[in-house]
Amino acid sequence: MRLISSLARSGLVLAILGCASAFATDKVTVAVTAIVEHPSLDAARAGIKKALGDAGYKEGETLNFEFESAQGQPATAAQIAQKFVGENPNVIVAIATPSAQAVVSATQDVPVVFTAVTDPVAAQIVKDRDHPGGNVTGISDFSPxxxxxxxxxxxxxxxxxxxxxxxxxxxxxxxxxxxxxxxxxxxxxxxxxxxxxxxxxxxxxxxxxxxxxxxxxxxxxxxxxxxxxxxxxxxxxxxxxxxxxxxxxxxxxxxxxxxFDYFQVGVQTGEIVVRILKGEKPGDIPVRNASGTxxxxxxxxxxxxxxxxxxxxxxxxxxxxx
CATH class of the missing domain: 3.40.50.2300 (Response regulator)
Structure with missing residues (x-):
């Protein structure tokens, strides 16, 4: 009886440790791509990471945060989009119009959040700002x-x-x-x-x-x-x-x-990413105009x-x- 009880206790401890280990390694992946690196777009990326961190998604702990720049090349943007879609992250964030177009063309399944896009309807990224539908939503930065x-x-x-x-x-x-x-x-x-x-x-x-x-x-x-x-x-x-x-x-x-303060634009974008990570569907989230001038x-x-x-x-x- 003692042996059985000891084994039972050992099994229980192992099960608990196994659950704890699984929880500790359970990370979400947010893959971010930008058409090019320059201060405004870099600030937006930093803002996205800040919003994720504020919501409890800490890089290296509960968050895999990937980033690739297309270095100004639309063909490279398309390659990055295909790569990210193949990795099936929880969310892809596309910074600037060419990258957003590339990602939207590459998937109808992986959730996509765009940012720093002037006119997402004209760019054929979404059909309707208020009811984007599908797997895409985001933040517009149409200049005043x-x-x-x-x-x-x-x-x-x-x-x-x-x-x-x-x-x-x-x-x-x-x-x-x-x-x-x-x-x-x-x-x-x-x-x-x-x-x-x-x-x-x-x-x-x-x-x-x-x-x-x-x-x-x-x-x-x-x-x-x-x-x-x-x-x-x-x-x-x-x-x-x-x-x-x-x-x-x-x-x-x-x-x-x-x-706009593009760091704050990034924060606003990251807040949408958090909503999707918590279960909302991108297509049910209206496209927002960036706030603050x-x-x-x-x-x-x-x-x-x-x-x-x-x-x-x-x-x-x-x-x-x-």
């Missing part, structure tokens, strides 16, 4: 274009022509360019296009605007932002003011923008480009870079 144009008008009262470098192969850029063209005339602006299909073309696109425009506006275009320094150099050398569609670019040398001014960059920022603009800025 009218506010941006008003800001340029306030800083440059006499400006008429605004040059816009953009990648015609990025659907988000096409959507932003259309919004610019729709809203510019009422504010006395004319939009001058400067297409660049790859990062190596950006410098030439910026240079083509010299002498033709009064300012350059940079949309949230990943191709353009990945080659930002070349545009800023053109602006500084030619005293041609450069404005941006998001505030991280201002920190890097554009004059001003009203935009801040005015950031780079007074040092403005001076280098021959611009004096009006005091009222400086007074209401959340951050002024000197």
């Amino acid at each position: 274009i009218g506010v941006h144009l008003d800001l340029i008008r306030e800083i440059l009262p006499s400006a008429v022509k605004i040059g816009v470098p953009f990648n015609p192969g990025e659907s988000n850029s096409i959507a932003l360019l259309k919004a610019l063209k729709d809203l510019a005339p009422a504010r006395g602006f004319e939009i001058v296009e400067a297409p660049a299909t790859k990062s190596a073309d950006v410098a030439g696109a910026a240079q083509s605007l010299v002498g033709k425009v009064d300012a350059i506006y940079l949309p949230t275009d990943n191709t353009i932002v990945s080659a930002l320094e070349t545009i800023l150099a053109v602006g500084t050398e030619n005293k041609l003011p450069v404005f941006a569609g998001e505030t991280d670019t201002v920190a890097r040398g554009a004059i001003a923008s009203v935009g 801040d005015l950031v001014v780079n007074a040092k960059a403005a001076a280098a480009m021959g611009v004096t920022v009006p005091q009222p603009v400086l007074d209401r800025a959340k951050r002024v870079i000197q």
Whole structure:
């Protein structure tokens, strides 16, 4: 009887230890891909990880957090999407439009959350923002274009022509360019296009605007932002003011923008991922617009480009870079 009792106790202990071990190694996998690495998209990724951590998903303990960048190459984005789908993670997070398109094309089963996508309907990522259906939902970061144009008008009262470098192969850029063209005339602006299909073309696109425009506006275009320094150099050398569609670019040398804090955009995205990990279906979660807009001014960059920022603009800025 003692032997049987001892074996029973041993079996019970082993069973408990086995359950505890299984619980300890029970991790969720979140696979993240971005079309390219630059400060805004990197901040979004950090925000996603922060939201997961706040919800109790700790990397290395209860979370496998994978990341791969497509280095600006749509073909590579498609390869990463196929790889991640084959691994069958709990959720795939796609940062920026080209990566989101690649992942959505690769699976109708694995839950997908996109972020930093300007117009998910136009990009054919979802059919309906309020009722996305299927396995996809996410966060849109459509820029406040009218506010941006008003800001340029306030800083440059006499400006008429605004040059816009953009990648015609990025659907988000096409959507932003259309919004610019729709809203510019009422504010006395004319939009001058400067297409660049790859990062190596950006410098030439910026240079083509010299002498033709009064300012350059940079949309949230990943191709353009990945080659930002070349545009800023053109602006500084030619005293041609450069404005941006998001505030991280201002920190890097554009004059001003009203935009999202992309770390917070990432946090908002991560909160959706957590909802899915806890059992909600992506298709039942409406696509959200990113929340929060801040005015950031780079007074040092403005001076280098021959611009004096009006005091009222400086007074209401959340951050002024000197």
